[in-house]
Amino acid sequence: MSKSKIAPNYAGFMAARPRFFSGEDSPRAFLERCIERIDAHDATVKAFVCKSYEQARQAADASTERYRKGAPLSLVDGMPLGVKDIIDTADMPTQMNNAYFNGHQSRIDAACVKASRLSGAVVVGKTVTTEFAIGRSGPTVNPWNAEHTPGGSSSGSAAGAAAGFFSTGFGTQTQGSTIRPASYCGVVGYKPTLGALPLEGVHPLSTTHDHLGLLSEGVTEAWALARQISATIGAQDSLGLNGPLDTPVTAQAPLRVGVMKTQGWEEMDAASASAFDKVLAQISALGVELVWPMGSRALADFCQAADQIPEKSLDLVAMDMRWPFIEYLEKAPDLMGPRIHELIQRASRLTDQDYRAHLLYRDALREAALRLSTEFDCLLLPAASSPAPEGFVFTGSRTLLTYSSFLGLPAYSIPATLVGGLPLGVQLMGAWGQDYMLTRHAAWLHERLCKNIF
Amino acid sequence: MSKSKIAPNYAGFMAARPRFFSGEDSPRAFLERCIERIDAHDATVKAFVCKSYEQARQAADASTERYRKGAPLSLVDGMPLGVKDIIDTADMPTQMNNAYFNGHQSRIDAACVKASRLSGAVVVGKTVTTEFAIGRSGPTVNPWNAEHTPGGSSSGSAAGAAAGFFSTGFGTQTQGSTIRPASYCGVVGYKPTLGALPLEGVHPLSTTHDHLGLLSEGVTEAWALARQISATIGAQDSLGLNGPLDTPVTAQAPLRVGVMKTQGWEEMDAASASAFDKVLAQISALGVELVWPMGSRALADFCQAADQIPEKSLDLVAMDMRWPFIEYLEKAPDLMGPRIHELIQRASRLTDQDYRAHLLYRDALREAALRLSTEFDCLLLPAASSPAPEGFVFTGSRTLLTYSSFLGLPAYSIPATLVGGLPLGVQLMGAWGQDYMLTRHAAWLHERLCKNIF
Numbered sequence: 041m042s043k044s045k046i047a048p049n050y051a052g053f054m055a056a057r058p059r060f061f062s063g064e065d066s067p068r069a070f071l072e073r074c075i076e077r078i079d080a081h082d083a084t085v086k087a088f089v090c091k092s093y094e095q096a097r098q099a100a101d102a103s104t105e106r107y108r109k110g111a112p113l114s115l116v117d118g119m120p121l122g123v124k125d126i127i128d129t130a131d132m133p134t135q136m137n138n139a140y141f142n143g144h145q146s147r148i149d150a151a152c153v154k155a156s157r158l159s160g161a162v163v164v165g166k167t168v169t170t171e172f173a174i175g176r177s178g179p180t181v182n183p184w185n186a187e188h189t190p191g192g193s194s195s196g197s198a199a200g201a202a203a204g205f206f207s208t209g210f211g212t213q214t215q216g217s218t219i220r221p222a223s224y225c226g227v228v229g230y231k232p233t234l235g236a237l238p239l240e241g242v243h244p245l246s247t248t249h250d251h252l253g254l255l256s257e258g259v260t261e262a263w264a265l266a267r268q269i270s271a272t273i274g275a276q277d278s279l280g281l282n283g284p285l286d287t288p289v290t291a292q293a294p295l296r297v298g299v300m301k302t303q304g305w306e307e308m309d310a311a312s313a314s315a316f317d318k319v320l321a322q323i324s325a326l327g328v329e330l331v332w333p334m335g336s337r338a339l340a341d342f343c344q345a346a347d348q349i350p351e352k353s354l355d356l357v358a359m360d361m362r363w364p365f366i367e368y369l370e371k372a373p374d375l376m377g378p379r380i381h382e383l384i385q386r387a388s389r390l391t392d393q394d395y396r397a398h399l400l401y402r403d404a405l406r407e408a409a410l411r412l413s414t415e416f417d418c419l420l421l422p423a424a425s426s427p428a429p430e431g432f433v434f435t436g437s438r439t440l441l442t443y444s445s446f447l448g449l450p451a452y453s454i455p456a457t458l459v460g461g462l463p464l465g466v467q468l469m470g471a472w473g474q475d476y477m478l479t480r481h482a483a484w485l486h487e488r489l490c491k492n493i494f
Numbered sequence: 495m496s497k498s499k500i501a502p503n504y505a506g507f508m509a510a511r512p513r514f515f516s517g518e519d520s521p522r523a524f525l526e527r528c529i530e531r532i533d534a535h536d537a538t539v540k541a542f543v544c545k546s547y548e549q550a551r552q553a554a555d556a557s558t559e560r561y562r563k564g565a566p567l568s569l570v571d572g573m574p575l576g577v578k579d580i581i582d583t584a585d586m587p588t589q590m591n592n593a594y595f596n597g598h599q600s601r602i603d604a605a606c607v608k609a610s611r612l613s614g615a616v617v618v619g620k621t622v623t624t625e626f627a628i629g630r631s632g633p634t635v636n637p638w639n640a641e642h643t644p645g646g647s648s649s650g651s652a653a654g655a656a657a658g659f660f661s662t663g664f665g666t667q668t669q670g671s672t673i674r675p676a677s678y679c680g681v682v683g684y685k686p687t688l689g690a691l692p693l694e695g696v697h698p699l700s701t702t703h704d705h706l707g708l709l710s711e712g713v714t715e716a717w718a719l720a721r722q723i724s725a726t727i728g729a730q731d732s733l734g735l736n737g738p739l740d741t742p743v744t745a746q747a748p749l750r751v752g753v754m755k756t757q758g759w760e761e762m763d764a765a766s767a768s769a770f771d772k773v774l775a776q777i778s779a780l781g782v783e784l785v786w787p788m789g790s791r792a793l794a795d796f797c798q799a800a801d802q803i804p805e806k807s808l809d810l811v812a813m814d815m816r817w818p819f820i821e822y823l824e825k826a827p828d829l830m831g832p833r834i835h836e837l838i839q840r841a842s843r844l845t846d847q848d849y850r851a852h853l854l855y856r857d858a859l860r861e862a863a864l865r866l867s868t869e870f871d872c873l874l875l876p877a878a879s880s881p882a883p884e885g886f887v888f889t890g891s892r893t894l895l896t897y898s899s900f901l902g903l904p905a906y907s908i909p910a911t912l913v914g915g916l917p918l919g920v921q922l923m924g925a926w927g928q929d930y931m932l933t934r935h936a937a938w939l940h941e942r943l944c945k946n947i948f
Contacts, residue, residue: 279850366612
């Protein structure tokens with residue numbers, strides 16, 4: 041099986057952490073290994089917009105000191121992080137990959153960054169985003185093949201996590217911007233329940249769709265960070281994330297999984313479909329009962345109803361984008377890419393009645409998903425319709441990603457197989473607010489499938 | 495009955511509007527009457543942080559032209575507005591009444607301001623807020639008596655609407671910042687259902703509690719503006735506001751109203767309690783059936799449960815304030831008032847389990863309120879425990895205001911009586927999302943009670 045030179049299977053943060061106490065290893069040494077990889081490969085990968093080695097080293101030294109005293113601040117104390125460049129940082133500009141925000145410096149950190157720092161995590165730099173996380177692509181390449189896109193919009197956080205530049209990168213997902221690049225880059229992508237992690241200080245596209253996302257070397261690392269943020273500066277007006285705070289997540293096998301076979305699967309190319317079939321066979325062989333729509337009336341109805349999601353999803357996003365993009369287009373029309381213009385035009389053809397109708401459709405489908413969760417431990421579908429496409433303009437189809445985004449349900453992308461030498465993930469989708477149980481299933485599957493790609 | 499020199503009963507915007515078409519009157523002339531009052535009285539009232547006459551006159555002239563052509567953009571085309579100084583405006587600084595934001599200039603308008611401008615409304619200036627809408631008071635005085643507070647935190651918008659400086663002022667309400675100053679200043683206050691109007695571009699305190707609020711000369715004007723915003727740049731992930739868009743709201747009598755008698759009423763002084771009793775007698779005499787808790791088991795239970803709201807409400811606000819205030823306190827501790835320090839300390843004593851428990855309590859009480867709405871057209875209680883207190887440090891008790899804020903239910907304050915020459919309002923509270931019907935009841939009551947104070 042083909043191996044990437046830039047995206048090997050590094051020893052992860054949670055595996056290294058026990059040795060921080062004894063001094064055999066340290067957060068500072070862990071950071072220096074990340075910096076070595078950045079210095080060796082980022083000229084190719086182009087994951088970063090800007091880096092902050094000096095502050096990172098200071099933070100890692102302080103963390104090292106805490107472990108030496110046996111008193112780290114949290115499970116993620118010392119964890120190196122990348123921060124998508126639509127997420128505010130008080131010590132680095134946030135430029136949205138759009139010239140209108142060139143040099144833009146926020147006053148303070150976004151809530152997720154502040155919570156991470158208060159928990160001891162180490163911010164390494166800002167990572168490339170597509171324009172406002174929805175428009176033109178940035179320069180980042182896929183660490184598995186430099187002629188291919190890393191996917192968007194969390195391009196730099198996905199590629200950087202894959203290349204071992206940091207343990208975990210902050211991304212966002214409005215329609216597919218975490219799960220898709222995670223699949224393309226062969227890393228774990230985690231998109232929590234809508235609203236379960238704080239979005240304050242993240243440039244908005246759509247309140248109905250925006251999620252903070254995590255792109256990580258592992259399920260354990262992604263979850264530890266998410267859970268810790270929730271306990272430190274939790275999301276407002278949300279029940280947030282539950283589960284133990286001070287111990288790494290333990291894997292648990294799902295027993296019965298619904299295969300969410302929608303029209304979106306028809307977008308898959310033959311090689312991807314065949315590789316994905318093999319992954320499903322492998323999961324079955326591990327003792328998981330996979331139920332297809334023909335085996336469950338409720339699942340069949342749900343999948344059929346979900347086929348309306350991609351179009352309605354884009355309508356809601358376009359309507360939500362009226363603020364701030366109507367005014368950006370007035371003030372700097374030439375700086376805004378064609379996709380921004382197109383979406384605001386789409387919004388102008390829709391009414392508040394359309395908006396309400398879409399929300400009511402969504403709420404009904406959320407109810408249906410909740411009923412399904414009594415029948416299945418989770419749902420499963422491909423994390424993308426193909427491996428990373430060649431070139432950098434098209435960041436891939438969003439269809440298979442819109443379901444969990446539109447419904448706000450928690451989702452993971454787990455690296456599952458290689459297609460033509462490039463990763464393809466399996467997507468797990470859980471019940472509203474049941475992120476912890478989904479995480480345990482994702483951890484179980486990750487332990488068993490990751491050897492397929494490394 | 496005593497009359498204020500600065501707060502007379504001006505002919506309102508909706509009354510003047512029909513004459514804009516004929517040219518007998520015009521938005522420009524209406525604006526000039528506002529400016530005359532500002533120039534005559536704002537040296538005393540101090541409602542404004544900054545004014546924008548030139549841009550207001552340009553906007554009013556453009557509006558005048560549209561009416562002459564018989565094609566106004568909306569019901570609120572030409573309506574002069576004040577904007578609370580925690581709400582972003584692209585052409586004026588937004589300074590939060592805190593030195594950390596001295597000279598702070600936002601890139602674009604807040605969503606409510608942009609939607610208003612797109613609908614033809616005329617922004618006259620920025621109005622005084624208490625520090626971040628929760629801390630130290632500003633210089634504004636009560637137009638009815640310059641020795642008394644106008645109430646907070648929407649001080650300038652309440653006082654400015656009372657003094658005829660603009661038709662309607664944007665405020666916000668986290669715990670009581672719209673309904674209370676409306677009561678103190680003898681204007682209409684409207685706090686919509688939580689999330690029904692957009693808050694993008696408004697400095698946040700608390701996602702569970704922050705509402706955009708309107709302080710207005712009338713129910714008709716407040717509703718026309720709110721409804722128009724909802725149709726132009728509606729609130730995200732909300733069903734928004736319903737009801738006719740192109741005709742002013744028509745009054746409708748409520749038939750059966752629940753009197754929400756809580757422990758909070760015990761804060762009322764004797765004169766206010768007696769005056770409020772007379773208002774209730776007057777409402778009964780108008781043919782409205784008033785039901786007290788002793789007459790409805792469901793209402794009695796609801797009122798008793800609501801007595802826990804004030805403390806839980808403050809807990810949620812304090813927890814929500816962690817972002818951005820933890821970092822403001824780190825970066826500029828000496829600039830932050832004692833109330834900010836105190837609330838972040840309060841948050842530090844609470845856990846995410848406390849937060850979840852409070853949300854679940856709230857959700858249960860929202861359910862109870864929904865059941866009550868099948869029994870009553872709306873609920874009624876005092877809009878404040880007294881008229882405006884003397885002095886400027888204490889902006890009044892929030893207890894009676896926290897119920898609708900915590901539950902997110904729509905509420906109006908309607909000027910109802912004078913106590914010692916100062917106004918006191920009656921508060922109406924409606925069912926979640928039923929803002930239009932509540933508005934019709936509020937309009938009916940306003941028509942009948944406003945002669946009590948003017």
